[in-house]
Amino acid sequence: MSIDDLNVSTAVIRPGDSDWESARRFHSGIGEPAAIIRAMSVDDVRGALRYAAAERLEVMIRGGGHSAWGGVPGGLTLDISALDDIAVDGTRVRVGGGAQWGAVAHTLAAHGLGLSSGDTASVGVGGLTLGGGIGWMVRAWGLASDQLVGAELVTANGEVVEVSDTSHPELMWALRGGGGNFGVVTRFDFEAHHLPGVVVGVYGIEGDAGPTLRVLRDVLAAAPRELTVTYMDVPPMDPSAPAGASITAVWAGDDETAARAALAALAAAPGVSEREFGPQDYPDVLMEAPEFDPEHPMPGFVGGNTLLPALDDDAIERLVAFRTQNPASVVLLRSLGGAFGDVAQDATPFPARDATWFAMAGAFDVPGMLDDDARAAAVQAWADIEAKGSGVYGNFIASADPSVAARMYPPATMARLAAVKRQWDPGNIFCRNHNVQP
Structure with a gap:
C-alpha cells in the first residue's frame, strides 16, 4: 500500500x-x-x-x-492539531482532539463555564486528558478525565466508534487516564461547570520553607474544595517562573471573602508576604510555556514526581533538603484531595486516588554543575521521596523509557488496561506513549 x-x-x-x-x-x-x-x-x-x-x-x-x-x-x-473545533451546548462541551486548553478556556469563559485543565494554554486537550490531567480545579472538579463523558475514537484499523459509559464502557474506563494506547480520539465530550471567575493569591516565602509548608499542609487539610494551591521553588535559571519560593492559590469562584478566609492562616505565617490577590478570568491563569529553542535546549533532569498520600513532616524536610542541596533544582507541590479523592480507585485507571499532594523535584543536569557524586546523591534523594508516594503521574514524566508505565499503574489496573488494548489495538500500533502492552 x-x-x-x-x-x-x-x-x-x-x-x-x-x-x-x-x-x-x-x-x-x-x-x-x-x-x-x-x-x-x-x-x-x-x-x-x-x-x-x-x-x-x-x-x-x-x-x-x-x-x-x-x-x-x-x-x-x-x-491532528487542525481538529480543534469547540462547541458548547448548555454545560456539554465537544472539543476536537487537536484543540489546546487555552482556546477551550476562552471559549468556555464566554459562557460562564470552566473545565479542570492543565496549567499551560498551549498544552493539548488530548494528551492531558488521556493521561488524567491535574490542573487548577483538581480539588473542585477532579481531573480533566473525570469530566470526560464521551469520545469519538478512530481505532487502529480505521474504524470510527462512539465511546461512552453505555457504549463500549470498558474502553471509556481506559480513556480516563490510560493514555493514548487505544486509538486516536478525534473528539472529547466533557461536562463543564459554572464558573463566573476565579480568585488568585500569590505569596512569597522568605527563609526556611519548611515551617511555611507545614502551615500550607494544615490549611489545605481543612480548606473548602474550591481552593487549590501550588508551591514552587525554582532557581534563577528556570524561565518558567520567578526565582525563589512562592505559593499560588486559585479559588474556583468569585467569592473573594471566602478565598481570603481560607488562606488567612497562610497569609499570617512568618516569612510569608502577599504579592497579589484578587479576581481574574480563568483563562488568564493558564501560563504560556516557551517553545523549544534548539540553540538553548533544556538540560537533563535528575528527579521525578510522586503522588503522596500525606505531606508529613519527613516529606517536607526531604523536599526542602533536595532544593537546598541542589542549587540548580526545582521543587513543586500541588494540592489534591477534594473532588479528586471522591473518585473510587477502580473507577478510572489513574493511580493513587488516596493522594493528598502531588510532588515533583529535580536537579538540572547542567555540565559543570553536577558531577558523578552529586548526580548519584540527587538520584538517591529523589528515590527516598518517591518511596513515600503511592503512584506517579505520567503526564509529568518527560521520558520515552518503556518501563515508566509499569510504575504508573498497579498490576490489577495494568492487567485491565492490557485487556482493553488487546481488543482495540492488538498490534500495538499506538506504542509511542507510556505504553500498555496488549
Whole structure:
C-alpha cells in the first residue's frame, strides 16, 4: 500500500520536502519520523491509520506537541492539531482532539463555564486528558478525565466508534487516564461547570520553607474544595517562573471573602508576604510555556514526581533538603484531595486516588554543575521521596523509557488496561506513549 494512495485531504510530508523542517518541529523539540500526515478531518485520520497498520508503522499522535514522544525517531507522526473545533451546548462541551486548553478556556469563559485543565494554554486537550490531567480545579472538579463523558475514537484499523459509559464502557474506563494506547480520539465530550471567575493569591516565602509548608499542609487539610494551591521553588535559571519560593492559590469562584478566609492562616505565617490577590478570568491563569529553542535546549533532569498520600513532616524536610542541596533544582507541590479523592480507585485507571499532594523535584543536569557524586546523591534523594508516594503521574514524566508505565499503574489496573488494548489495538500500533502492552 502506497502512502500516496490514501484518501486524505492534506499532503503527506516526508524528509526532503520543502516544508519538512517546519513540519517536524513541535512544541518540545524536533522530530525525526519517517513521515508526517497533517489530518484535516476524521477521514484523514482513518486513512493514515489504515496505512500505518498495513505498513506496520508505529504511530505518534501530535496535538499540543508537549510530549517527549515526538522526538523518538521513525514511525508516522499523525498531526491532528487542525481538529480543534469547540462547541458548547448548555454545560456539554465537544472539543476536537487537536484543540489546546487555552482556546477551550476562552471559549468556555464566554459562557460562564470552566473545565479542570492543565496549567499551560498551549498544552493539548488530548494528551492531558488521556493521561488524567491535574490542573487548577483538581480539588473542585477532579481531573480533566473525570469530566470526560464521551469520545469519538478512530481505532487502529480505521474504524470510527462512539465511546461512552453505555457504549463500549470498558474502553471509556481506559480513556480516563490510560493514555493514548487505544486509538486516536478525534473528539472529547466533557461536562463543564459554572464558573463566573476565579480568585488568585500569590505569596512569597522568605527563609526556611519548611515551617511555611507545614502551615500550607494544615490549611489545605481543612480548606473548602474550591481552593487549590501550588508551591514552587525554582532557581534563577528556570524561565518558567520567578526565582525563589512562592505559593499560588486559585479559588474556583468569585467569592473573594471566602478565598481570603481560607488562606488567612497562610497569609499570617512568618516569612510569608502577599504579592497579589484578587479576581481574574480563568483563562488568564493558564501560563504560556516557551517553545523549544534548539540553540538553548533544556538540560537533563535528575528527579521525578510522586503522588503522596500525606505531606508529613519527613516529606517536607526531604523536599526542602533536595532544593537546598541542589542549587540548580526545582521543587513543586500541588494540592489534591477534594473532588479528586471522591473518585473510587477502580473507577478510572489513574493511580493513587488516596493522594493528598502531588510532588515533583529535580536537579538540572547542567555540565559543570553536577558531577558523578552529586548526580548519584540527587538520584538517591529523589528515590527516598518517591518511596513515600503511592503512584506517579505520567503526564509529568518527560521520558520515552518503556518501563515508566509499569510504575504508573498497579498490576490489577495494568492487567485491565492490557485487556482493553488487546481488543482495540492488538498490534500495538499506538506504542509511542507510556505504553500498555496488549
